[in-house]
Amino acid sequence: MPKSGARLKDVAELTGFSVNTVSLALRDSPRIPDDTRDRIKAAADQLNYLPNQVAKSLVSRETRAIGLILTxxxxxxxxxxxxxxxxxxAARGYTTLFATSNNNQEEEVRMIDxxxxxxxxxxxxxxxRHGDLDHIRRLRNNNYPVVLLVGDLDAGIDAVSMDERAGASKATGHLLATGHRRIALIDGGSALGNPEKMDGYRSAHQxxxxxxCDELLINPAGHSVETGYWAMDLLVKSRHDFSAVFATNDSLALGIIRYCKKHAIKVPEDLSVVGFDNTEFGAFAxxxxxxxxxxxxxxxxxxxDRVLDLIAHKTGLPDPxxxxxxxxxxxxxxSAKAASAQ
Amino acid sequence: MPKSGARLKDVAELTGFSVNTVSLALRDSPRIPDDTRDRIKAAADQLNYLPNQVAKSLVSRETRAIGLILTxxxxxxxxxxxxxxxxxxAARGYTTLFATSNNNQEEEVRMIDxxxxxxxxxxxxxxxRHGDLDHIRRLRNNNYPVVLLVGDLDAGIDAVSMDERAGASKATGHLLATGHRRIALIDGGSALGNPEKMDGYRSAHQxxxxxxCDELLINPAGHSVETGYWAMDLLVKSRHDFSAVFATNDSLALGIIRYCKKHAIKVPEDLSVVGFDNTEFGAFAxxxxxxxxxxxxxxxxxxxDRVLDLIAHKTGLPDPxxxxxxxxxxxxxxSAKAASAQ
DNA sequence: CCCGGTTGTATTAACGTTCGCCCTGAGACA
DNA sequence: TGTCTCAGGGCGAACGTTAATACAACCGGG
Structure with missing residues (x-):
């Protein structure tokens, strides 16, 4: 901490009141008369005083900080x-601590710690990994408020998410309904233990x-536009027949479309492409x-709301x-009707 | 803090040593014999002890956290x-505190505080606002380590950035060199006090x-793809002539291209478009x-490196x-040669 | 046998807050 | 005058850690 700035003690010395009185005054305690409060506040301003959140957290046993872990x-x-x-x-007075696990389980554990x-x-x-949540369940069992942002219905952990299975099913269903019969799936998740989207893809087929057709299931080497491009390259070179591609996110889908453009495959006439997530880059592609x-x-x-709610439960967490x-x-x-169905 | 977990004191009670010995042992002090250390560490593991970083920060007067403020x-x-x-x-043992000012000066000040x-x-x-840095200079004068991520050569504050002026000048110069004479500029920055890119645009012309031509200077209502789209709409409807557009970021440029596609303007044949930042979405558009x-x-x-370096200077900051x-x-x-130049 | 130096551990005070409780003085009331 | 109440404010402890210092036991050397 850089030269830590003014402390309560400094304001106290400047005003002649005790540390305690200063603390109360700055927090607008009704026990402090108005003019005392005003004098103290003026002195605090003059010293550019800012309460030390670290010390505050130590005594209050809350930090008003929430960790957010992204992949x-x-x-x-x-x-x-x-x-x-x-x-x-921020609107509720909390700071966000933020970390990326970089798609790596060990990093995730380290960040949580x-x-x-x-x-x-x-x-x-x-x-x-949506299915490998022991470390997170342990947190919860320790009464730590955690909310997942992907849903695992029986993990025993609070979660808020889109129903990816249903979404994938809808996307695939749309392609099937428009006459596509051989639909490639470009999905990096299932190999990593996140099968929801592939499940939806399969259930729609069923x-x-x-x-x-298993030969139409491609695992890209990541989730970016560029990996989508190369996954498409792989798919095309496998020489299997297909009339549509479902990519499990918009970035991959955009990479696929770029590939098509470069290789004179017309979208959607020759190939239908469907993404996932509805990003602005997809909407305005x-x-x-x-x-x-x-x-x-x-x-x-x-x-x-949920995580703040869990925090408010001082005595034990409610059921997830x-x-x-x-x-x-x-x-x-x-995406468009399959040529064969036109 | 949720039921705060085990403390040094708990480990001490479990092992029979004093709090201090436990602290020393866990930090591998040479003063503690090996078997004592091992016993203490085992007990700490058993209790799932994790040092309380808040208390640590209070005494060490450093938090090992760096704030990052994005617009x-x-x-x-x-x-x-x-x-x-x-x-x-993270690789250096620091946590990132992170906040967005949401393109709002007051928010920025609030987040800094x-x-x-x-x-x-x-x-x-x-x-x-690159030109309105008093609140940040005040920080620095208070010996607070700050590094800006846009460059203001004479703000008296450390900074690391791309030379936006030079970049804009190169982009504009490229268009001019390929025969374009009426180049529109879609730039949200200069109206907000960030004139670097417009300066580069002007200097290349000069x-x-x-x-x-001032009528080709458009201020979009934001920095997103969609605002690029609508800025282009504005520009087209103004009925001024132009053969190229320079947008101050890739998102805006992508929105412009989308507009062109929808309105049968061919890029680059009818219109050259240049962006800024080299994002993946632009590269694989x-x-x-x-x-x-x-x-x-x-x-x-x-x-x-720089901010960590500033932090290491215990006694006063070096010159910016x-x-x-x-x-x-x-x-x-x-982008391509202007039709008139072909 | 005493002295000085190790070695291992304990004691104490700090870091900047907040909280619970106590003290003092002035006025009200009997 | 003595007691009570209340307003205004202070004192000390606590939060969990580290750093500085103290202490106790043991060891070897003169």
């Missing part, structure tokens, strides 16, 4: 969530009575992206509540 | 910077001996964007150092 900040939807969370927390050491009052987490909505405002609003929001399919320009 | 998290280049800063700081109250050891700031580079890695690396990196122009598909 990655390249994904615009995550940064939108981060911004929204930060603003909502770092926040715990800093005594963050609670945490909001995008877990890296509901339509159409088999899934040259070929506007068909995608699945992500309700940033509602998610963050519910999640922030899992909220899954139903996403909408947004049909735009990147 | 806005929708801009991918800022989130890239944020991620990079966070990772570099919040970080100051939390005794962040230093701050990295993207100031909202160097080429070509006058700037359907029409790959000509843009100006932003060296995230170098900027964050220099900025983090301003580093401006020279950006490169990346010519891609969205």
């Amino acid at each position: 990655d900040m390249q994904n615009p939807i995550l940064t939108n969530v981060a911004q929204s969370v930060e603003r909502k927390l 770092a926040f715990r050491a800093r005594r963050a009052d609670g945490m909001l987490i995008f877990p890296f 509901a339509a009575g159409i088999p899934v 040259e070929t506007a992206l068909t995608t699945v909505s992500y309700d940033v405002e509602r998610i963050t609003s519910l999640a922030v 509540r899992i909220i899954q929001l139903e996403p909408d399919l947004l049909v735009r320009e990147s | 806005d998290m929708q801009n991918p280049i800022l989130t890239n910077v944020a991620q990079s800063v966070e990772r570099k700081l 919040a970080f100051r109250a939390r005794r962040a050891d230093g701050m990295l700031i993207f100031p909202f 160097a080429a001996g070509i006058p700037v 359907e029409t790959a964007l000509t843009t100006v580079s932003y060296d995230v890695e170098r900027i964050t690396s220099l900025a983090v 150092r301003i580093i401006q990196l020279e950006p490169d122009l990346l010519v891609r598909e969205s």
